[in-house]
Amino acid sequence: MAAKAKTTAGKKTQSRGTGRGAISIRNVTKIYDPEGVNVMAVDNCSMEIESGEVCMIVGPSGCGKTTLLNVIAGFHSLTFGEIYLDDELLCGPDKPLADQGADRMVVFQNGALFPWKSLLDNVAYGPIVQGVMSKSDARDKARDNLAEAGLGEVADKFPGEVSSGMARRAEIVRALINDPKVLLLDEPYRAMDALTKSIMHESLLEVYDRTKVTIFFITHDLEEAIFLGDRVVVMTTRPARTKKVVDVKIPRPRDYKLLSSEQFRVLVEEAKDAVHEEAIKAFEAGERELA
Amino acid sequence: MTDQAISGIDTSKAQAAPKGLMYAWHRLKKSFGTPTPYLMFFGIVLWLGTYYLLTEGWKVPRFEKIPGPVEVITEFFSYDPIWGTSLFTEDFHTNVYVSCRRIFIAFALATGLGVPLGLFMGWSRKFKDYTFPILETLRPIPILAWVPLAIVMFSGFETPIIFLATLASFFVTTLNTLLGVESIDESYFRAAGCLGSKKHHVFWHVVVPGAMPFIFTGLQISIGVAWFSLVAAEMISGDYGLGYMIMDSYMVNKYVSMVMAMISLGFVGWITSAMVRWGGNRMMQWRVKALALEGR
Numbered sequence: 001m002a003a004k005a006k007t008t009a010g011k012k013t014q015s016r017g018t019g020r021g022a023i024s025i026r027n028v029t030k031i032y033d034p035e036g037v038n039v040m041a042v043d044n045c046s047m048e049i050e051s052g053e054v055c056m057i058v059g060p061s062g063c064g065k066t067t068l069l070n071v072i073a074g075f076h077s078l079t080f081g082e083i084y085l086d087d088e089l090l091c092g093p094d095k096p097l098a099d100q101g102a103d104r105m106v107v108f109q110n111g112a113l114f115p116w117k118s119l120l121d122n123v124a125y126g127p128i129v130q131g132v133m134s135k136s137d138a139r140d141k142a143r144d145n146l147a148e149a150g151l152g153e154v155a156d157k158f159p160g161e162v163s164s165g166m167a168r169r170a171e172i173v174r175a176l177i178n179d180p181k182v183l184l185l186d187e188p189y190r191a192m193d194a195l196t197k198s199i200m201h202e203s204l205l206e207v208y209d210r211t212k213v214t215i216f217f218i219t220h221d222l223e224e225a226i227f228l229g230d231r232v233v234v235m236t237t238r239p240a241r242t243k244k245v246v247d248v249k250i251p252r253p254r255d256y257k258l259l260s261s262e263q264f265r266v267l268v269e270e271a272k273d274a275v276h277e278e279a280i281k282a283f284e285a286g287e288r289e290l291a
Numbered sequence: 292m293t294d295q296a297i298s299g300i301d302t303s304k305a306q307a308a309p310k311g312l313m314y315a316w317h318r319l320k321k322s323f324g325t326p327t328p329y330l331m332f333f334g335i336v337l338w339l340g341t342y343y344l345l346t347e348g349w350k351v352p353r354f355e356k357i358p359g360p361v362e363v364i365t366e367f368f369s370y371d372p373i374w375g376t377s378l379f380t381e382d383f384h385t386n387v388y389v390s391c392r393r394i395f396i397a398f399a400l401a402t403g404l405g406v407p408l409g410l411f412m413g414w415s416r417k418f419k420d421y422t423f424p425i426l427e428t429l430r431p432i433p434i435l436a437w438v439p440l441a442i443v444m445f446s447g448f449e450t451p452i453i454f455l456a457t458l459a460s461f462f463v464t465t466l467n468t469l470l471g472v473e474s475i476d477e478s479y480f481r482a483a484g485c486l487g488s489k490k491h492h493v494f495w496h497v498v499v500p501g502a503m504p505f506i507f508t509g510l511q512i513s514i515g516v517a518w519f520s521l522v523a524a525e526m527i528s529g530d531y532g533l534g535y536m537i538m539d540s541y542m543v544n545k546y547v548s549m550v551m552a553m554i555s556l557g558f559v560g561w562i563t564s565a566m567v568r569w570g571g572n573r574m575m576q577w578r579v580k581a582l583a584l585e586g587r
Contacts, residue, residue: 100484116500160581
């Protein structure tokens with residue numbers, strides 16, 4: 001996998017991006033009121049994500065990072081502020097809820113492949129319902145894309161019949177067939193063991209090197225964040241604010257050998273304290289996660 | 292069988308999964324390695340033995356009037372039945388046929404109305420707000436309480452009976468379908484939204500298949516309930532059918548025929564349930580396969 005990643009890799013990080021998929025988050029605040037009490041999930045958060053950047057959001061569980069993703073994806077409305085995608089307003093004061101669309105594809109925490117469709121039909125679903133491809137074209141392309149991701153053999157199986165790693169990979173294939181501007185990942189590898197995780201990381205990097213799609217990736221795993229990201233944003237516990245930004249200037253393509261390098265360890269050290277501090281705060285607050 | 296099977300379990304290469312009859316044979320062979328078939332056999336023997344001893348063996352008081360297993364079985368398979376009804380007489384066929392036809396119509400009506408109603412209720416908040424209170428008020432009314440109204444509302448023998456059976460299974464189907472839609476994980480709706488689905492796509496690709504497991508659980512219960520209310524209705528107002536046969540035999544002291552009708556109901560009910568289950572498995576291969584991997 002690593003060797004393959006090297007051969008298909010792009011040039012250098014500075015030529016990164018396809019010129020689309022830049023997200024501008026400006027002073028976003030989100031207040032929930034479950035049971036009549038206002039709870040601030042995100043507090044005045046601003047962030048500029050460049051086209052083709054891998055932006056990793058790290059914070060303790062339940063800190064409001066998923067809320068931010070849900071606002072971008074159009075699952076939740078925002079309370080104040082505005083979000084732009086390629087200079088077009090997604091949501092703002094006059095339009096608190098963004099439209100859901102295939103330009104921002106979400107990969108969910110627990111996986112959301114439709115269990116009643118085969119992997120192939122799952123992948124072909126997007127282009128078919130959007131009306132951009134005929135049924136047979138979509139299925140042909142889906143089969144090609146699955147084969148490219150090493151899932152050719154299991155394309156006709158149902159998600160319940162394959163391993164969670166394969167299912168997650170198929171979910172990314174399902175997202176990418178729609179040629180999204182941004183890939184939004186919400187702790188996609190949370191429930192996986194370390195070995196599967198490392199395989200998933202390399203396959204995601206391989207996908208990134210090939211497509212240069214903008215990635216907005218939520219995690220609470222700092223090493224995962226640094227391994228994958230161009231930039232790691234450490235968030236405070238609820239309400240979520242930007243606490244620390246770490247630029248990861250490690251050239252791509254990257255492989256797992258990086259994990260034992262000096263450069264990597266220095267970066268982890270740099271961000272560790274910030275993350276740990278917030279984790280303690282979150283633990284002591286003991287609040288339940290918001291959906 | 293190849294010699295690999297003799298030398299032990301073959302895991303060296305991908306085996307073709309057995310299909311069709313071979314699969315059934317494979318399952319059967321496997322099941323004889325478990326206690327299940329023996330326990331089942333023992334259970335049946337125990338039950339029949341108790342029944343025999345109570346009635347025909349020891350003739351325990353209060354049981355002596357009840358026809359015993361030997362008497363019932365002999366009568367059931369007799370070409371010249373003493374009480375006039377057996378597996379080979381026409382009136383028995385008519386009774387079974389009439390009951391099955393009523394169940395078929397009632398079940399089809401209840402499913403045809405209940406499943407779409409439940410789906411819409413689960414799908415649209417507004418629609419649920421309109422309909423749920425009425426449904427929840429009507430649902431607890433016992434089916435027997437509907438009998439007089441059914442007789443007043445409908446003419447003849449057939450329609451009131453079908454109405455009652457439909458009503459009972461309709462409530463079960465609707466409620467289970469509604470619960471089915473509500474059980475669908477929110478992330479499937481979100482994923483569908485992300486992928487650019489329009490409302491009707493969400494309905495056909497998420498709501499309907501997602502509710503399917505609950506729908507079929509509901510249908511299994513609903514066909515049982517349909518039989519239950521059908522027999523109750525036939526006993527009160529009917530001119531044919533297994534329920535009618537029970538009541539009619541009772542009135543004229545043909546207890547053997549009465550027990551025969553009861554046993555027939557058991558078998559027919561079992562077969563209809565199995566058919567629903569089979570239909571469900573056919574429509575939900577994705578679920579069958581996933582469950583099979585979990586060893587169920």
